[in-house]
Amino acid sequence: MTKKYIKPLILLTLTGVILLVTSCKQAPVSQAPYQALIITGQNNHTWQGSSPILKKILENSDLFSVDIIQSPEAKADMSGFKPVFSNYDVVVLDYNGDAWTAETKKAFEEYVSQGGGVVSYHAADNSFRDWKEYNKMTGLGGWGNRNETDGPFIHWKDGAFIRDSTTPGIGGYHGAQQAYQVTARDTVHPIMKGLPTVWKHAKDELYSQLRGPAENLTILATAWSDSAKGGSNRNEPVLMTVTYGKGRIFHTVLGHAMGDSAYPSMECVGFIFTLQRGAEWAATGQVTLPVPDDFPHFNTESKWPQFRPLTLDEILANLKDYHPGDTRTNLQDLTNYIRKNYDSGEKYARVESELLRFLEGTGSIDAKNYICRELSIFGTDKALPVLKKLQKKEETKEMARMAIERITTQYTNE
């Protein structure tokens, strides 16, 4: 891996305090193509936890360099809060708090209507009930005394979206947190292309019965809000896009973050990857990010605790003490890594030399045997000398022999 380096960003906050935000970039030379701004500082959630994670997620896509701007505290003077939206390709809203000044609101409306990108993350759609244009950007919102005057309820039923403008009632609530399935309702949208139709999201809140103007709204995915868990018994929108003038908004209700502990909803590869793609689409109107191998499956969660796939070094370090019965996550990470980097060329050659170094190191026998199995599928002649050494050792001889046999035997029709 390339050496990481620290790039300090200096941001002036309203109060004049200098906030140092560190930016961990994997590639020191290449500049990320797009600029993103995260707006935070007031929220009924732990924004101090979520905003740095959002920053990592965006940076880890290798598409964005990210600034964070922190608003004044609640009830403080907002008059100096004037982010320069137009410096950015996408503005990510992790903000649910006091009203912005008329000047700042107008600047934001102009930024979006003239083609700016926006990501509305989780409780951002709780914010600004009284700001009509903002609600047009998020499409649907909740809480803040929203009711039938704010717009229809929308849910999916029998193959179509139901737009319910007649039923009165408050907009926005949720049942108990749980892991739940997300179901694609638009499989051709660039953000959704190639994703499983149904995938398991990690433990999260599920916003239910949101309401809003819902103009120019495309609902990409829904989730079943189960009444047994205090939900609405409806298929509720969870991923959406909205257009506002020339601007594009990606709206995710996922990613609840509260307290100091880990946030499983934000570690979910489904949350991370749809956020990355959503931000790319909001910024550019296109999506280039390929679906990761370990995207959650129909009924299987998948997490990136580092908010990115692990490096080979990290995977091998995690694998060092593997014994049967331990978690197989590290084994699966290794398998996925090898597959992704198998190119019968230089990329795989580097992977294989790392694997061979591991085989000659001090890792557990079971970890080595697992790597021998992988080499039995992907290994090349270059692996043979090390495998032959392992074949001489009692505890690795069988798996080494299996790898040697597969590498050296051409399958024929005999």
Added chain:
Amino acid sequence: MKHKTYTEMSEPKRIGRRIFVRKVAVGTGAAMALPYIIPSSAMGRDGKVAPSDRIVMGLIGAGSQGTGDMHNFMSKPEVQMVAACDVDKTHRDAIKAAIDGKYGTSDARTYSDYREFLANEKPDAVILALPDQWHAIIAIACANAKLDIYGEKPLSRTIWEGKKIVEAVEKNGVIWQTGSWQRSEAHFHRACELVINGRIGKVRFVEVGLPNGNPATISHPVQPVPEGLDWDMWLGPAPSVPYRGVCHWDWRWILDYSGGQLTDWAGHHIDIAHWGLGLERTGPVEVSGSGVFPREGIFDVPVEYSLHATYANELVMYFANERQLPHGMGVCWYGDNGWIHVDRGNRLFASDPKILEEKIGDNETRLYVSNDHFQNLLDCVRSRKETITPCQVAHRSISTALLGEIAMLTGRKIQWNPDTQEIINDPVASRLLRRPFRSPWKLEGN
């Protein structure tokens, strides 16, 4: 245990002889009809079938499936069960008690090693109900011993092993029935005849729902091998590992022995899908898809899988764990004029119920009829005709699933030549067509 020698078994009281079977080879050569000694019990208390007309059978692999199969055969008056083989003494004791109990005797013979079974026993037919890693070695040894075979599905653990079984069965001219018993159920047969005769029009897509995998996350610490279990022999050609309590039944969740629910059930629902489409003796040209492998515990077979197989006629089969499919378990063919869905429990549905009333005329394609899967083998042992699920057909259902397994394990789209049975231009994926055996195990003749 002490094994009876052939001489001991040839005591004068053991009269009768092996049923006269003309083993006219399908391929080459004709097998001898060997004289055989039937134990005294064969005189038969019910006396319905003369001893000389009975089909003498043995069992290799006396776990739950093998025991069930044996009882099904033993319920036929024409069958004489004489011996069983298992690496676990608990199984041997139970199976001996079952056979002796059935005949009211005490002379059922048991073996712990199939080689001793084959050296001492010369039954007409044998039931094979083994963990998959053993299928090819023992099936080929039995075929070479000229025994007719009722073999449990899936046919083999790898495609290469399946090919070798087919070759041995053809070379020796033995009769093979696969445990794909759904073929002998009327509603599966009916569904397939409706589909193959175009009652839903041209079929372009078929969904096959197989059971969901359930990863067990309980710990499996190394533990003493239970008394009476020959663990090394149970493993056979699979890698040597310490005993962790994963043996009978739970072997199905470890890739060294099985491909999990996918390969377990391919011989049922993929087989039925093939049957209804006339694809039972060929295979796909491309297989791709993905699986989810457990992240906890020691089991490593996929717990979710989602695979597509494309056939030369551009038909696509989607096979996946059933929770991902609209019709759930079973087979659903989609034709230009409707769909038909069939599953166990006499479940047969169509887009329009009138489709299910359709008559199939005598001039149309009529599929093989069997209303009793076990009787079908016995009938074919006598007639020397092909069973309803010969190994050539079973080989094609499991091959499709195994290509899916290779696609999942390599993360690659597999191009397949169903005629030469080779993966095209992919030496890495081709490695998984066979599996190195632990020394000293190998297939007879290879």
